[in-house]
Amino acid sequence: MIPFGREQKCTHAFLSFCVYADVSCCVFPFYYRDGLFHDCVKFKAKHKWCSLNGTYRGYWKYCSEEDFARCVFPFWYRHLIYWECTSDGDAFGKMWCSLTQNYNKDKVWKYCD
Incomplete structure (x- = not known):
């Protein structure tokens, strides 16, 4: 989770780079352990979560409806x-x-x- 008092909203995410506003956002895709993930994951947790960095470094948050992967068309x-x-x-x-x-x-x- 992001340190207390540093929760911000990511208005633009580019792999491991974010432009911040008020509340944290997921960064996709992100590397965790030996995998590359394009959606929220559920490892050793009751709820799905995502990384706040392109490579997981301990900063994460539980996923909200807006965080889950969306289809790309076409x-x-x-x-x-x-x-x-x-x-x-x-x-x-x-x-x-x-x-x-x-x-x-x-x-x-x-x-x-």
């Missing part, structure tokens, strides 16, 4: 461009989306709400 998957969530390629037929513009390269996704 995105490229296989040989098609998608402008909305799709069930293509999902073994269970669930709708999903990419978290980057190029799923083929980055392989970062989430299920749609």
Whole structure:
């Protein structure tokens, strides 16, 4: 968590660099342990949290609704461009989306709400 009295709002996040205003914000993607994360995580915690640095350095916060990863449209998957969530390629037929513009390269996704 950010030290007492230093909670601020990040108005612009660029990997490990933030321009601060009033309350802290998540930085995505962020490195934690041996992984690169594009969304809030739940490691040894009751609630999902995120790093406030591009590489986790002990500064974190619990995620609020605004912090969770958002779909990126349009995105490229296989040989098609998608402008909305799709069930293509999902073994269970669930709708999903990419978290980057190029799923083929980055392989970062989430299920749609």
